[in-house]
Amino acid sequence: MAGSQLKLGAFMRPVSIHTAAWRYPGGTPEANFDLAHITRFAQTLERGLFDAFFMADHLAVLNMPMEALKRSATVTSFDPLTLLPALAMVTEHLGLIATASTTFEPPYTVARRFASLDHISGGRAAWNLVTTSNPDAALNFGQSGQMEHGERYRRAREYFDVVTGLWDSWADDAFLHDAKSGVFFDPDRLRRLDHEGEFFSVRGPLNIARPVQGWPVIVQAGASEAGRQLAAETAEMIFCSHATLAEGQRFYADIKTRMAALGRDPDHLKILPGALVVVADTVQQAREKRALLDSLVHYDSAIASLSIALGHDASVFDPDAPLPEVPESNASKSGRDRAIALARRENLTVRELAQRLGGYSGLAFVGTPESIADAMEEWLMTEGSDGFNVMFPYLPAGLDDMVDRVVPALQRRGLFRTAYEGKTLRENLGLPRPANRHFTG
Numbered sequence: 001m002a003g004s005q006l007k008l009g010a011f012m013r014p015v016s017i018h019t020a021a022w023r024y025p026g027g028t029p030e031a032n033f034d035l036a037h038i039t040r041f042a043q044t045l046e047r048g049l050f051d052a053f054f055m056a057d058h059l060a061v062l063n064m065p066m067e068a069l070k071r072s073a074t075v076t077s078f079d080p081l082t083l084l085p086a087l088a089m090v091t092e093h094l095g096l097i098a099t100a101s102t103t104f105e106p107p108y109t110v111a112r113r114f115a116s117l118d119h120i121s122g123g124r125a126a127w128n129l130v131t132t133s134n135p136d137a138a139l140n141f142g143q144s145g146q147m148e149h150g151e152r153y154r155r156a157r158e159y160f161d162v163v164t165g166l167w168d169s170w171a172d173d174a175f176l177h178d179a180k181s182g183v184f185f186d187p188d189r190l191r192r193l194d195h196e197g198e199f200f201s202v203r204g205p206l207n208i209a210r211p212v213q214g215w216p217v218i219v220q221a222g223a224s225e226a227g228r229q230l231a232a233e234t235a236e237m238i239f240c241s242h243a244t245l246a247e248g249q250r251f252y253a254d255i256k257t258r259m260a261a262l263g264r265d266p267d268h269l270k271i272l273p274g275a276l277v278v279v280a281d282t283v284q285q286a287r288e289k290r291a292l293l294d295s296l297v298h299y300d301s302a303i304a305s306l307s308i309a310l311g312h313d314a315s316v317f318d319p320d321a322p323l324p325e326v327p328e329s330n331a332s333k334s335g336r337d338r339a340i341a342l343a344r345r346e347n348l349t350v351r352e353l354a355q356r357l358g359g360y361s362g363l364a365f366v367g368t369p370e371s372i373a374d375a376m377e378e379w380l381m382t383e384g385s386d387g388f389n390v391m392f393p394y395l396p397a398g399l400d401d402m403v404d405r406v407v408p409a410l411q412r413r414g415l416f417r418t419a420y421e422g423k424t425l426r427e428n429l430g431l432p433r434p435a436n437r438h439f440t441g
Helices: 035-047 080-088 107-121 135-139 149-167 225-234 245-261 283-295 299-310 333-346 350-359 369-381 397-412 425-429
Strands: 007-012 052-055 095-101 125-130 175-178 183-185 217-220 237-240 270-279 364-367 387-391
Touching: 007 035, 007 237, 007 270, 035 052, 035 080, 035 397, 052 080, 052 125, 080 095, 080 107, 095 107, 095 217, 095 425, 107 125, 107 149, 125 149, 149 225, 217 225, 217 425, 225 245, 237 245, 245 270, 245 369, 270 283, 270 369, 270 397, 283 350, 283 364, 299 333, 299 350, 333 350, 364 369, 369 387, 369 397
Parallel strands: 007 052, 007 387, 052 095, 095 125, 125 217, 217 237, 237 270, 270 364, 270 387
Antiparallel strands: 175 183
């Protein structure tokens, strides 16, 4: 059941998902690698009482032609687990969500880095668990090709068990710091993991105290059948992509039903679809802003984005004909399905579909603060979502519009907090602190 108030994350990829955001008048093309800019964005989000700064990640420069690649600001960024500790030092309440893949790094390393971030931030860390579908990433990690889709998800499930088991290495009261006796920790409050599985052999224990939150919040983004089941079993937040409320409602019902069947409380997972928010004094002015933004997407980028979405070279298609049948590939199945559904639903040509995908093709709220609040309220109250991961069309103005104009409209309706509920991300999201599997009390 959706709650009475929205949860809001900010999807920073690294600062905007829209391909042309850096070209927008008054934009910040240098922001990807400018800590001062990103600090200002994080502090603005905290002023707006956002739940979290969500940082997506890539482990390769995207596999698109150089003519498209050279126009894209979304293919390069800081390493999330290097940037977010720095942002922890200039914020007090904002959650810090980092993406880390289960496909390449050892689980011990990921467990240690997220436990560190949770301690550094005072309990504000979250792990966006992804399986990485980009075949070029495999080439950066000594692998000749990408792991098969089903195998990636089996590995991810085991990876989750290892990481969370390592976080539970120490009881919360293990560290005595008894200067008089000279005992720093109680050996009886420490457990080795001794994990032996299909993919991993990990002895443990983790060489860092249990995280402040017990575990950092678990976030996922998979929308395929395997991804949905993994999320229902393990996730506490889902970042998803739905173009329509009806799609959102079907996904919401599916995930929450799966959770209940597994014995999990459906309220202990927050579903936050991505939503581009474009704000103006009138709906027409907002649409004009969006049109200007989309007009700045070059066609070379557009056709490359379509190729990535389909897992197939779209440049061989007739640009002014309908999208032909596209064979399945080992790339993201949900991304391919969304692109095909959009083309069929709106009867788009290959060119039109490419231009839409080249900018941003998902859910968008384009209008006045009140009309946007209307739409967000409908999603919340009809079980389409528990909130949104907001995407900004350009920065800093798009972010300022959201915080200074839309957030107050939501607060006037009682749909959004007027103060943070607690100090940790779990407290602000209304999520329980997980019990330690090895220890009671």
